[in-house]
Amino acid sequence: MVSFSLNEANELAHALLAQIGRDTGIRLLSIKGLVADRYGLRKPRVAADADVIVEPSRFDEFCRLLTGHGWHLRVEREVPSLLGPHSVTFIRDDWPNDIDAHVRFPGFFATDAEVFERLWQTRGRMEVAHVDVSVPSRGASAVIAALHAVRYSKSARHAGELEQVAHLLIDDFSPEEREEFIDVARVGRAQWVLRELFDLIGRPYELDADARQQHLWNTNRATIEDGAAVSWLHSLRAAPLHQKPAVLVRALWISRADIPRNDPTRLPTAREAWAHRLLRWRRGGVALMHYVKIKR
Structure with a gap:
């Protein structure tokens, strides 16, 4: 039985995912928890899982490869989702964490391929468990952090995380980082979802979600805890x-x-x-x- 902490498990999982990507040529980016912590996009805390977003055309292949490394799906039936399925959760019996493999991220209304390509263009590297891991830029990661926080903004913790992103955008981001945040939201069609942040930084936004998408987003946001x-x-x-x-x-x-x-x-x-x-x-x-x- 493997014995290590949740934080250690997450770091090792990100390293494993990066290695699978290098070995197979599958493009993937570590996102959310560990990445947001290192960019200072939220108060550091230990996440329950390691999140990764994978190029859509090879997502199914990536999931098959992950099962070859001892990870398997948690048993649960498929249920409908207002915003559609966006990730698959893998577990391993002797590890304390999950791996969340994303093919899309809620809040982006562009195609999965368009979103991934724009995130991939911003990519940089972080050393995690002595392994180089590909991650979105700080500006792009701020878009992901903001989308996640807005979606759960009835939660005090997530409302605080949204305030943290807003503070950084105004007072801490370089002009280049701020422009990348704006452009990733533009290409990903997330400007309407993040309109409050656009207002805070004094930038106009486009109505890039249609009436149905707006209704589903608002309904999901209001009922997500239910x-x-x-x-x-x-x-x-x-x-x-x-x-x-x-x-x-x-x-x-x-x-x-x-x-x-x-x-x-x-x-x-x-x-x-x-x-x-x-x-x-x-x-x-x-x-x-x-x-x-x-x-x-």
């Missing part, structure tokens, strides 16, 4: 009439095989399955009541 209940409701409304019963059944019922767990070889007991279902139904009911209040 889990998937609102996403299931949107899927039910959007489904053709003849498919609505099947969508409703999938929303309400979860089989024992689909109960979320780390060990895919262990089937939950009937008692554990019912406990999970009851908890989900209770949370779902609270989430839907919250959603109704928001819509009034």
